[in-house]
Amino acid sequence: MKTISVPYTFTKAGYFYFSRRVPRDLVSQYRSKRVVIALKTRSAHQARALAGANAAKLEAYWVQLRLASSDIPGLHLVKSGVRSNSAYSLVNTVEPVSEDQTTLLDALQIYLRHKAKGRPKTFTAAAERSTAYVIKVAGNKALQEYTRADALKFRDWLVAKGLAGSSVTRNFSHIKAIINFACSELAIEMRNPFSGVFHDRTAGVVARKPIPLESIRNIQAACRDIDDDMRWLVALISDTGMRLAEAAGLLKSDIILDHDTPHVRLIKHPWRNLKTQGSQRLIPLVGDSLWAAERLLQADTASQFAFPRYNRQTTTSANAASAALNKWLSPYVPEGCTMHSFRHSFRDRLRQIECPTEIADQLGGWASYSVGQGYGEGYSLEVLASWISRAA
Structure with a gap:
């Protein structure tokens, strides 16, 4: 059915x-x-x-x-040894014989062969999906044969498909990256026709809303009353600003309580990657997040995972966690707020206590925009704990 x-x-x-x-x-x-x-x-x-x-x-x-x-026009003129235009899989192609014959599918395979290592499956799926969209609209052609008209047709097709402006941007980002990387690898000199294409990036995009502090307190109280693993996950995120996938993929050994400053150690795992290099960080545990961490380690489970229900397969089921927790959260928050809204609230709470931007970025794992911010090892746990305690 x-x-x-x-x-x-x-x-x-x-x-x-x-x-x-x-x-x-x-x-x-x-x-x-x-x-x-x-x-x-x-x-x-x-x-x-x-x-x-x-x-x-x-x-x-x-x-x-x-x-x-x-029927392929002019097939009798094609040099012997040049690969024919026969069908082939997205995942089992080989390097093209000549860069002059490099198609978009060839470029995709070159891109994934070098860029997909160590990345989650969603990275490959997104690149393949965007490539398939272009092929559906303009065909699988040699890179030099794509024109601005193809790019504009691709944009109009994505918009007509009902994609939000942010999704249109992501699709163009994938295609631009694929073509640029293949051109760089094969020394192909061409202007990427998919670069600089205008579209309304705000169309259909719903702004993320922070959860009001009063609602956060009510949610935390409900988490203590219900006191199960799903509520521990909500509480853990509520005072740390972690992304849902980051928290759901934790090991118990990532939670360090026998330390002068109890904290969570966020590192990459085979089952759960981190969004950016700056996402790898230490986050002090205070308030309800500390309570949740203590309850997690007290739980009598044989699993190494902090949240076994979301780590039964080879990857952390962040989507399943999101669906279940957003449904539970709905009555406690204003319309439009989700689990990710805790992260927006966390940033606002740091602003309210006039926390320095560099400390806020380090706590939340947000990207740094200054060269100087990349120097040194960052703020100590003690300094981070003093600020996050005030926010909590």
């Missing part, structure tokens, strides 16, 4: 499966009339992302199949 909330999927025994009918003109090239793939997840949010990525890959592959089955 198809699901309404997650396109191209159905559920079986609680798990999501990707399902897509093969187009009529390509059925002869398949052993089945339908492509069905187990997504190995019960999370609707995760299934939606995986299904979207699979659908984009299939669209791009079907474009290639159709090109391969059509």
Whole structure:
């Protein structure tokens, strides 16, 4: 039975499966009339992302199949040894024979081969999805053959698709990065036609709202009353400003309580990456965040994870955590506020006590914009604790 909330999927025994009918003109090239793939997840949010990525890959592959089955003008003029325009997978291509023949799919593979190492699967999925979009709109051509008209057509297609301005920006960022990197690697001299394309970046974008301090106090009180692992996660974030994925992917050993300054050590893990280099940091534990950390370590669980329910697979299920916690949080906060709003509130609370920007950036793992901020090891735990205690 198809699901309404997650396109191209159905559920079986609680798990999501990707399902897509093969187009009529390509059925002869398949052993089945339908492509069905187990997504190995019960999370609707995760299934939606995986299904979207699979659908984009299939669209791009079907474009290639159709090109391969059509008559290629001037094929008799192509030099022997040059790779034909036959269909090939997004993930199993090889280096092009000549940079003059480097297509967008070739550029994608060069980009991912070097850039995707150590990155989460979402990095690859996003790059592949944006590439598939361009191929659907303008075809898979040699990089030098793309024009400004193709870029404008791509922009208009994304807007017509209903994407918010921020999503349009992300798609263009991926394509620009892919083309620029391939050109740099292969010494191709060309102007990237996807650079500098105007679009309304604010269209459809909803501003993130901070949670009022009074609401935070009510939420923290509710967390102490209910006193379970989900509420510990909320409380841990409430006075630290951590991102939800950062907190959900913690090990128990990342929580250091036997120290003069109790703190959380945020580092990269194979199951949960960090957003930026500056996201790796130490955060003092105070107030309700300290209470939550103590309850976590007192919990009688055999797991090494602080939150086992969100780390049952190879990656931290941050989307599942977000869906469940946002639903619980809804009655306590103004409309438009989510778990991520704690992070906005954290910054505002630091502003209210006139916390220096450099300290606020270090506490929240926000990017630094000054060369001087990159010098030295940063502020000590004791200094950070004095400021975060005042904010809490």
